[in-house]
Amino acid sequence: MAAPSSLASSRLAAAAPAPQHHHQNHQLRLGCSRRRAQRLVAMAGSGKFFVGGNWKCNGTKESITKLVSDLNAATLESDVDVVVAPPFIYIDQVKSSLTDRIEVSAQNTWIGKGGAFTGEISAEQLVDIGCQWVILGHSERRHVIGEDDQFIGKKAAYALSQNLKVMACIGELLEEREAGKTFDVCFKQMKAFADWKNVVIAYEPVWAIGTGKVASPEQAQEVHAAVRDWLKTNVSADVASTVRIIYGGSVNAANCAELAKKEDIDGFLVGGASLKGPDFATICNSVTSKKVTA
Numbered sequence: 224m225a226a227p228s229s230l231a232s233s234r235l236a237a238a239a240p241a242p243q244h245h246h247q248n249h250q251l252r253l254g255c256s257r258r259r260a261q262r263l264v265a266m267a268g269s270g271k272f273f274v275g276g277n278w279k280c281n282g283t284k285e286s287i288t289k290l291v292s293d294l295n296a297a298t299l300e301s302d303v304d305v306v307v308a309p310p311f312i313y314i315d316q317v318k319s320s321l322t323d324r325i326e327v328s329a330q331n332t333w334i335g336k337g338g339a340f341t342g343e344i345s346a347e348q349l350v351d352i353g354c355q356w357v358i359l360g361h362s363e364r365r366h367v368i369g370e371d372d373q374f375i376g377k378k379a380a381y382a383l384s385q386n387l388k389v390m391a392c393i394g395e396l397l398e399e400r401e402a403g404k405t406f407d408v409c410f411k412q413m414k415a416f417a418d419w420k421n422v423v424i425a426y427e428p429v430w431a432i433g434t435g436k437v438a439s440p441e442q443a444q445e446v447h448a449a450v451r452d453w454l455k456t457n458v459s460a461d462v463a464s465t466v467r468i469i470y471g472g473s474v475n476a477a478n479c480a481e482l483a484k485k486e487d488i489d490g491f492l493v494g495g496a497s498l499k500g501p502d503f504a505t506i507c508n509s510v511t512s513k514k515v516t517a
C-alpha cells in the first residue's frame with residue numbers, strides 16, 4: 224500500500240493515533256486485489272461513490288436557506304450519490320427547497336411504529352415528508368445519549384421495513400484503538416445490523432469525529448477492508464462486494480482526495496465541513512480521485 228505522498232497527508236497521518244498492528248494485516252492486503260477485481264464487476268451501476276452530510280444539531284432557518292442555495296448552485300459529478308441530514312425540524316424546509324439531485328436523511332428515528340412516544344419521530348413520518356434516509360448508530364447517539372447495539376439494530380430493522388435507507392455507523396473509541404480492539408469493536412457493532420440491502424456502512428472512529436484528527440488513508444483503508452472481509456465471512460460474498468463503506472471523522476476539502484483513492488473507501492460521512500456548501504461539493508467531487516486510481 225503506497226504511503227501518502229503529499230506533505231498535507233503526512234501531517235494528518237502523524238496527527239492521528241498510530242495504526243493498529245494486527246496479525247491479519249498481511250492476509251487482508253493479499254486479499255485486496257482479488258476483492259477489487261470482484262467489486263469492479265459487482266458494483267457496476269449500483270455501487271456509486273456516496274457522500275453524506277450530517278448537519279447534526281446545527282443551523283437556523285436563515286443559515287439553512289443559505290446552505291441549500293449554495294448546494295443548489297454547486298456542480299456535482301454525476302457518479303456520486305449525495306445525501307444531507309438536517310435536524311428534524313428543518314427537513315421539510317430542506318425537502319421543499321433543495322434540488323432533487325440531493326437526497327435527504329434524518330439523523331435518528333423511533334424504534335418502531337409511532338404512537339405514545341413523546342418527543343420521538345417515527346419512520347412512517349419521515350417517509351411521509353419525503354425523507355429517504357436515516358443515520359443510525361452514530362457515535363454521538365451511542366456515547367452521549369447511551370444507545371446500545373440492540374436498540375440501534377431494532378431501529379435499523381424497523382426503518383428498513385418502512386423503506387427508509389440506512390447509514391449505519393460504527394467505530395471505536397481512542398482507548399479501544401490503543402488497546403488493539405478496533406476490529407472487535409467494529410465487528411460487534413456490525414452484528415446488530417441484520418439486513419444489508421439499502422444500507423451504507425459509515426466507519427467513523429470516535430477519536431476522529433470533530434477533532435481535526437482525521438484517520439490516515441491507511442488507517443481507514445485497513446478497517447474498511449476488515450469490515451468487508453467480515454461481511455464476506457459472516458453475511459455473503461455478494462453483500463461484501465456491493466455494500467458501500469464510507470469514512471467519517473474530520474473529513475474536509477483538503478484531505479478527501481487522498482482518502483478517496485483507497486480502494487475500500489466508497490465515500491464519506493461529513494460533519495463540520497458539510498455545513499459549508501462549496502467545501503461539501505469539493506468532498507462530493509473527490510470521486511474524481513477515485514476514478515484516476517481505479
Ligand SMILES: O=C(CO)COP(=O)(O)O
Pocket residue numbers: 277361427431432433434435471472473474492493494495496
Ligand atoms: O460525525 C461525523 C459525521 O457523522 C463526522 O463529523 P466531523 O466531520 O465534524 O468530524
